[in-house]
Amino acid sequence: MRLRRRLFSSKDPYAFKTTRGIFVDAMAENCACHYVKNAKYKKILDNYGFSPSDLKLPEDLENLPFIPTAVFKRHDLNTITPGTPFTLTATSSGTGGKMSRITFDIPTLWNALVMAIKVGKHRKLFSLKPCNYIIFGYKPHKSNKTAVTKTALATTWYAPALRRVFALKFNGTSYEPDLDGMVKAIEKFSHSKFPTRFMGFPSYTYFVMKMLDEKGMVCKLPAGSKILLGGGWKQFYKEKVEKDTFYALAEKVLGVKDTDIVEFFGAVEHPVLYADCVKHRFHIPVYSQVMIRDPKDFSDMGYGRTGLINLMTPLAGSSPILSVMTDDLGILHDTPCECGIDSPWLEVIGRVGLKDIKTCAAGAEELLKGGKDK
Amino acid sequence: MILSNGIIYESDKQDEILSGLEEKIYETLKGPSLTPDIVISALDRLASRIDNGEFDDIIATLDLPGVDDMKARIIAMLRKDSLQYRLSVELGDSYSPSSSFVTDPPHGMEKITVRRVPLGTIFHIAAGNVDALPAYSVAEGLITGNINILKLPSADNGLTVKIMETLIEEEPLIKGYVHIFDTPSTDVHAMLKMASMSDAVSVWGGEAAVTAIRQMAPSGIKLIEWGHKLSFCYISGDYKKHEKALRELAQHIMITNGLLCSSCQTVYIDTDDMSDISGFCSYFLPILEEAASSHATNDIGGIAESSLRRRTEEINSILTGKPAAIYGNGCSLIPCEDSELVLSDLWGNIPVKRLPRSRILPVLREKKHFLQTAGLIADDPDVISDILIRSGVTRIMTPGKMSESFLGEGHDGTYSFERYTRVVDSNIG
Numbered sequence: 001m002r003l004r005r006r007l008f009s010s011k012d013p014y015a016f017k018t019t020r021g022i023f024v025d026a027m028a029e030n031c032a033c034h035y036v037k038n039a040k041y042k043k044i045l046d047n048y049g050f051s052p053s054d055l056k057l058p059e060d061l062e063n064l065p066f067i068p069t070a071v072f073k074r075h076d077l078n079t080i081t082p083g084t085p086f087t088l089t090a091t092s093s094g095t096g097g098k099m100s101r102i103t104f105d106i107p108t109l110w111n112a113l114v115m116a117i118k119v120g121k122h123r124k125l126f127s128l129k130p131c132n133y134i135i136f137g138y139k140p141h142k143s144n145k146t147a148v149t150k151t152a153l154a155t156t157w158y159a160p161a162l163r164r165v166f167a168l169k170f171n172g173t174s175y176e177p178d179l180d181g182m183v184k185a186i187e188k189f190s191h192s193k194f195p196t197r198f199m200g201f202p203s204y205t206y207f208v209m210k211m212l213d214e215k216g217m218v219c220k221l222p223a224g225s226k227i228l229l230g231g232g233w234k235q236f237y238k239e240k241v242e243k244d245t246f247y248a249l250a251e252k253v254l255g256v257k258d259t260d261i262v263e264f265f266g267a268v269e270h271p272v273l274y275a276d277c278v279k280h281r282f283h284i285p286v287y288s289q290v291m292i293r294d295p296k297d298f299s300d301m302g303y304g305r306t307g308l309i310n311l312m313t314p315l316a317g318s319s320p321i322l323s324v325m326t327d328d329l330g331i332l333h334d335t336p337c338e339c340g341i342d343s344p345w346l347e348v349i350g351r352v353g354l355k356d357i358k359t360c361a362a363g364a365e366e367l368l369k370g371g372k373d374k
Numbered sequence: 375m376i377l378s379n380g381i382i383y384e385s386d387k388q389d390e391i392l393s394g395l396e397e398k399i400y401e402t403l404k405g406p407s408l409t410p411d412i413v414i415s416a417l418d419r420l421a422s423r424i425d426n427g428e429f430d431d432i433i434a435t436l437d438l439p440g441v442d443d444m445k446a447r448i449i450a451m452l453r454k455d456s457l458q459y460r461l462s463v464e465l466g467d468s469y470s471p472s473s474s475f476v477t478d479p480p481h482g483m484e485k486i487t488v489r490r491v492p493l494g495t496i497f498h499i500a501a502g503n504v505d506a507l508p509a510y511s512v513a514e515g516l517i518t519g520n521i522n523i524l525k526l527p528s529a530d531n532g533l534t535v536k537i538m539e540t541l542i543e544e545e546p547l548i549k550g551y552v553h554i555f556d557t558p559s560t561d562v563h564a565m566l567k568m569a570s571m572s573d574a575v576s577v578w579g580g581e582a583a584v585t586a587i588r589q590m591a592p593s594g595i596k597l598i599e600w601g602h603k604l605s606f607c608y609i610s611g612d613y614k615k616h617e618k619a620l621r622e623l624a625q626h627i628m629i630t631n632g633l634l635c636s637s638c639q640t641v642y643i644d645t646d647d648m649s650d651i652s653g654f655c656s657y658f659l660p661i662l663e664e665a666a667s668s669h670a671t672n673d674i675g676g677i678a679e680s681s682l683r684r685r686t687e688e689i690n691s692i693l694t695g696k697p698a699a700i701y702g703n704g705c706s707l708i709p710c711e712d713s714e715l716v717l718s719d720l721w722g723n724i725p726v727k728r729l730p731r732s733r734i735l736p737v738l739r740e741k742k743h744f745l746q747t748a749g750l751i752a753d754d755p756d757v758i759s760d761i762l763i764r765s766g767v768t769r770i771m772t773p774g775k776m777s778e779s780f781l782g783e784g785h786d787g788t789y790s791f792e793r794y795t796r797v798v799d800s801n802i803g
Contacts, residue, residue: 040693047692070686075693295678298685308678325685329678352678360501360635362602362744363717365580 001107003029004314008111010286013118016343019286020058023314028055030314030322031064038079041320061289062300066310066323069269072100080105080318087318090147092268093234102147102268105318112315115287116273120158123262123275127159129224132189134182136200136208137231138175139166147268148231155199155228155264162194167204182208186219186254195224202229202263203236206246212253220255227256230264243280265348269324270311274346277339282346288313290346292332293325303334306349327352375556377535380542380549385556392567395553399495399521399571402550409470413516414457416545421452423540432533447779448506456781457517463782464789465490489798492519493596494573496794499525499565499587500534501578508554509537511576516541516551518794523568524554562590574598574794598793600786603635603746604715607773608762610644610731611753613654619751620658622774624665626749628705629777631671632720636747636769636777639718641707642729644752648711651726655700655707658726666704666722680704680721687719699723715741731761738765746786749773 003026010019032052034041045051048065055064067077073092076082082089082103092100104112120126137152138144156164165185168175186208189196198205205227212219227250233240247258258280265274265282272288284290291300292307301307309330312323329349337345359365376383378391379398423429424445433445450456461469474489496515500508508524512534515522526534535554542549557564569575574596577587584601591597607623609616623638630637643654671677684699684706691698699708705722715738718724729737738745747769752758759770768787771778 044689044692066685067689068682068686070682071689071693074686074690295674295681298681306674308682325682327682329674352675352682359633360504360580360602361633361637361639361717362581362604362635364602364633364720366582 001026001029001033001314001317004111004317007286007314008114013115013122013285013287014283014341014343015286016284020289023286023289024055024058024061026314027061027064027312027322028052030317031055033317034079034320034322038077038320040075040077041079058289061291061312061323064312064323066293066298066325067320068325069100069267069327072102072269072321072324073098076101078103078319088150089145090150090268090271091145093146093148093231099146100269101145102271102316102321103318104271104316108316108318111287112271112273115285115315116154119273119275119285123277125155125158125226125228125262125275127195127224129195130160130162131195131197131224132162132185132192133164134167134185134189134196134198134200135164136167136182136198136204138168139170141170144170147271151230151264151266152199155230156197159195159197167200167208177204179204179208179211183211183215183217186212186221187217190219190221190254192222194222195226196221197225198227198229200229201231201234202246203233203239205229206239206241206249209249209253213249218253218255225254225256225260227254227261228264229261230266265346267311267324267326269321270313270326271321272311272313272315277337277341277345279337279339281333281337281339282348283337283339283341283343284346285343287315290330290332290344292330295352303332303344306331308352309346309348375532375535375554377538377552377554379553380539380546382535382539388555388557388564391553392555392564395523396571398550398553402521403494405550406547407472408516408519408547408551409472410457410461410517410519412545412547413513414454414461416541416548417452417457417513417517418454419544420537420541421449424452425449428540429536432531432536435531451781459781461517461791464791465795484801487800487802489800490795491798493794493796495521495523495571496598497523497525497568497572497575499575499577499579499583500527501580501583506533506537507578508534511578512538512552512554513541514790515576515794516548518791520794521551522553523572524552525565525568526554526556528558530556566590566592569595576600576794602744603786604639604717604741604744605634605636605747605749605769605776606640606642606715607638607749607751607776608642608644608729608734608758609654609751610758611751613643613751614657615753616751619773620661621665622772623749623751624658624662625669626773626776627662627724628665628669628722631676631722632718632724634777637718638724638749638773638776640715641724641726642713643726644731644758645728646730648709648728651709651728652697655709655726659700659702659705659707662705662707662722662724663702666702670704671721676721680719680723683719683723687723713737715745731758734758734761735765738762738767742766747771747776749776 007022007026035052050065080103082101088104089101133156135152138149167182168177250256259278263276274282276282289312291310293310294301294307306329309326309328331347332344334344474487476487477485498511500511512522512524538552569592575591576598577584578600580602584599627638687699697709699706708725710725710727713727713729745766748762748767750770
C-alpha cells in the first residue's frame with residue numbers, strides 16, 4: 001500500500017498536524033483493500049451504508065464504521081487467515097477464554113518496526129550499552145501468543161540484553177508470579193556496573209517496589225536505568241495508584257526519576273506504539289488518529305470531553321483494524337504540552353462499566369470486567 | 375483497621391491478634407451466652423439511633439437510589455418486633471439456646487432430648503456489592519448466638535466497623551462475639567487461620583470467590599454459600615391482558631439494570647413459535663422505553679457499556695445472520711432462537727426467548743445452581759408455579775416485586791438463622 005508507506009516514512013513521528021491529509025488517504029487505501037479482500041468487513045461496511053470512496057477528508061473519519069474490540073474476540077475478521085506462512089498472529093490477553101487473534105503480514109510488521117524505531121528514538125530508548133532486564137510480564141512460551149508478551153520481549157531490543165529475568169513464569173499449566181525472585185534480581189542488578197531496565201505491567205512493578213519499601217530496602221539502580229511500563233493494571237484495577245505515587249516510590253526505592261519512566265499504551269487490535277512524553281502524556285503519532293465518541297450516539301466529541309476512545313490506523317493490511325472502539329473512556333487534549341511535541345494527547349480515564357458497579361447477578365462481575373464475553 | 379473484643383487496632387496488628395484469637399474465643403465460650411433477646415434489643419436501639427440521624431453522614435456517601443426509602447426499610451427490619459417475627463418464622467416460636475424438647479417417636483422408639491444451639495464460630499467472607507452486607511451477615515450470626523470473625527471486602531468504607539462499634543456500645547457483651555479484619559483476599563494464610571478457628575464459613579460473592587473458598591476451606595468445615603444468582607420472567611397466555619404487570623416488569627428491568635441476583639435477566643414466552651417472540655418484542659418495547667425514559671442512567675460508564683454492547687450485537691447479527699436486537703431509546707429486546715437462561719446485557723437490554731411449559735424443567739435445570747427469582751405473568755399462574763418450583767427456583771413473584779424483600783422470606787431457598795445453628799441430641803438426663 002503506497003500511501004501507507006508514505007505515511008510511515010514520515011521523518012518526525014509526531015508531525016501529526018501536517019500529515020492528516022496523507023493519513024486520510026492511507027486510511028481510504030487501507031479501507032478499500034479490506035473491503036475488496038475481506039467479505040466480512042465488506043458486509044459490515046455495506047450494512048452501515050459506507051463505502052471506502054466516502055473517505056476523502058479528515059471529517060469523513062467520523063462516518064467510518066468502527067468495530068468494538070469485543071467483536072474481534074468473537075469473530076475471526078482477519079483479511080489474511082491466521083497461520084498463513086510468513087505471518088505472525090498475536091492475541092489479546094483473553095481473560096475468560098475469549099481473545100482477539102490478529103494476523104500481521106510482513107509489510108505490516110515492517111511498518112510496525114519502522115514506527116517502533118522512530119518512536120523509540122524520539123523517546124531516547126535506544127542505547128548501545130548492554131543492560132539487565134527485569135520483565136514484569138510473561139516469560140515467552142510456545143503456548144503464549146499474546147501481544148503483550150511479544151511487545152515486552154521486543155522492547156528489550158532497544159538496548160542489548162545482558163540477561164532477562166521474568167516475573168511471570170509458566171509452570172506447565174499456567175503462569176505464576178515470582179515477585180520474591182524479582183526482589184532478589186533487583187538487589188543483584190543494583191550492584192552491577194550496567195544499567196537495569198524494567199519492562200512490563202505497572203501492577204507487578206508497583207507490587208515489587210512496595211515489597212522493597214516494606215522490607216526497608218533501597219536498591220539504587222545504576223545510572224542509565226529505566227522503567228518501561230505497558231499492559232495496564234488489568235485485574236488489579238482496584239490497586240491502581242496515581243502516577244505521582246508510582247513515580248515517588250520508584251525514586252525512593254530504586255533511585256529512578258520519573259523522566260526515566262516511560263509508559264506505553266496500545267492494544268493488539270490497535271498495535272500503534274504510544275509512548276508517553278517526558279511530561280507523561282500520550283501524544284498521538286502520525287500513524288494513528290484518536291477520536292473521542294459520545295457514548296450515547298457515537299458522534300465525535302472533539303477535544304476536552306470524556307467519551308469512548310476510538311483508535312484509527314492504516315497500519316495493517318492483514319486485518320481490518322483501521323477503526324477500533326476500545327472499552328476505555330478518555331479525553332483528547334489539544335492544549336500545548338511542555339514537552340514540545342505539537343500533537344494532541346490522549347488521557348485514558350479507565351475501563352467502561354468497571355468502577356463502582358456492584359452486582360450479585362451471576363456472571364455480571366466477569367461481564368463488567370470484560371472477562372467473559374456473552 | 376481491625377475491631378476485636380471491642381478495641382480498634384491498626385491493620386499491621388493482624389498476625390498478633392490472630393495468634394491470640396483462639397484463646398479469646400474459648401474465654402467467650404466459657405462466659406455468658408449471647409441470647410437472641412439480648413442482640414435483638416441492641417439492634418432495636420441501633421435502629422433508633424439510625425432513625426435519629428446518627429448515621430446520616432455515612433448513608434449520604436453511599437450514593438444509593440431511593441436511599442431515604444431504604445433507610446426506612448432498614449430501620450423497620452431492625453425493630454424488635456420485626457426480628458422476633460423473623461426468628462419465630464425461621465426457628466419456631468420457642469427458640470432459645472437454653473430450651474429443648476423431648477422427642478416422642480412412634481412404635482415405642484427411644485426418646486431423646488433435642489436442643490438447637492449456635493454453630494459456634496462463623497467466619498464471614500463478605501462481598502462488597504451491597505454496602506451494609508458485612509454488618510448484616512454478622513448481625514445474623516449474633517442473633518443466633520455465634521462468635522463472628524469477619525473479613526471485610528476490599529471496598530469497605532468504614533460503615534461495618536461503625537455499625538458494630540455502635541452495637542457494642544449498646545450491648546457490651548457483644549464485644550467478645552465480633553472480630554473484624556480488613557485482610558486482603560491475597561492473604562490466604564490469614565484467611566486459613568480464621569477458617570481453622572471457625573465451625574463454619576459463610577461466603578458471599580460470585581462464582582470465582584465461592585470456588586476459591588471451597589478449595590481453600592479446611593476439610594469438614596461447614597460451608598454456607600450465598601453466591602450470585604440468575605432470575606427471569608416467565609410469561610404465558612395472553613400477555614396483553616396483563617398490561618399492569620408488563621409495566622411493572624419494565625420498571626423492574628430499568629430500576630435494577632440487571633445488577634441484582636433477583637433482576638430479570640431473560641424474558642421467557644410460553645411458545646415454540648419465533649413469530650410470537652417478535653410479536654411480544656414489538657408489543658413490549660414501547661412499554662420498556664417508557665420505563666427507560668424515567669430511569670435513564672447518567673453514569674457515563676453505564677451508558678458507554680450499554681452502547682458498546684449494542685454495537686457489538688449489531689455487528690454480531692450482521693456477521694451471523696441471527697435476528698438483530700430491537701432497539702428502543704435506552705433499552706433493547708433481543709429475540710433469541712435458543713432457550714438458555716442467560717445473563718442479560720444489563721442496563722435494559724433483555725433477551726427474549728421461547729420456552730414452552732413442557733420444556734421448563736430441562737431448560738432451567740441446566741442452571742439449577744444459580745436459579746433464584748421467577749417473575750410470573752400467566753393466565754394459569756398456579757400451574758406454572760408448580761413447574762417452576764420443581765425446576766429449582768426459590769422465589770416466584772409478580773414482576774414488580776421480583777427485587778422486593780419480605781420479612782419472613784428465605785434467602786436463596788433457605789433460612790439463615792437455621793443455617794447458623796445446629797441441633798444437639800442427647801439421651802442423658
